[in-house]
Amino acid sequence: MTLDEAIIHAKELAENQSICKDCREEHKQLAAWSEELKQYKEEKIQETNLDHFQQEILEKGLWNLAVVKGGPKRCDRTKCIDCELRKDRSRGCHEKVMDWLKQPYIKSAYKLTKFEKDLLQSYSNIYKYKFKAIPVLIRMKEKGYFKDINEDATVKGILADCEITEED
Known part of the structure; x- marks a missing residue:
């Protein structure tokens, strides 16, 4: 029941x-x-960025963090221009990292293999088109690729909100 x-x-x-x-x-x-x-x-209690990335931060020894494409990276190996925390220049990086760690984790809408992402990136001249408007991508989806892709999403939107998963 x-x-x-x-x-x-x-x-x-x-x-x-x-x-x-x-x-x-x-x-x-x-x-x-x-x-x-x-x-x-x-x-449901919302998972924070700290909750989600805790293991990665500990395993990689990421004590001095930058945030790149929604995830933690080593600050000393990241250009400030690539860090998402650079937008607010009124506060120091440490404060911004602490705030980011407390924020709710926002899960990527799309999970792609490296191959799928590379294939989508090869259509850079038609980023504004919807996924379903590209016949080769639809055929690939029918063969089992792009499993969770919304066919009405644009290539640009998919690439902006995706993360790389392990190959099947």
């Missing part, structure tokens, strides 16, 4: 006049608690 089914069942029993008053009250309370549980599950 799903949570939604349990809520419906409890509400039905709470209104059922053929059962005793105490049972109706118990089912009414059960329905209310189930609704609260459902709401809590839907709210």
Whole structure:
């Protein structure tokens, strides 16, 4: 039985006049608690950038961070022009990194293999076109590539919101 089914069942029993008053009250309370549980599950606690990148930061020893393409990189090996934190010049880098680590992690919409990303980048002259307007990409999708790609998205939009995954 799903949570939604349990809520419906409890509400039905709470209104059922053929059962005793105490049972109706118990089912009414059960329905209310189930609704609260459902709401809590839907709210889900948001993962922060620190939560998401913690293992990578520790494994790579990234104590002095820059943020490049939504992820942590070594500051001493990153040009300031490439760092996303350069936009706010009113504060120091350390403060900006601390703020970034506390922010909710925003998951990339698209997961691509390196091959898929390279293939999309080869269509740089037609970035503004939708994925579905490029026949070779549609044929590749039919063969199992580009699994989670929204065909109405533009090539530029896909490349802007993707991350590289391991090859299958």
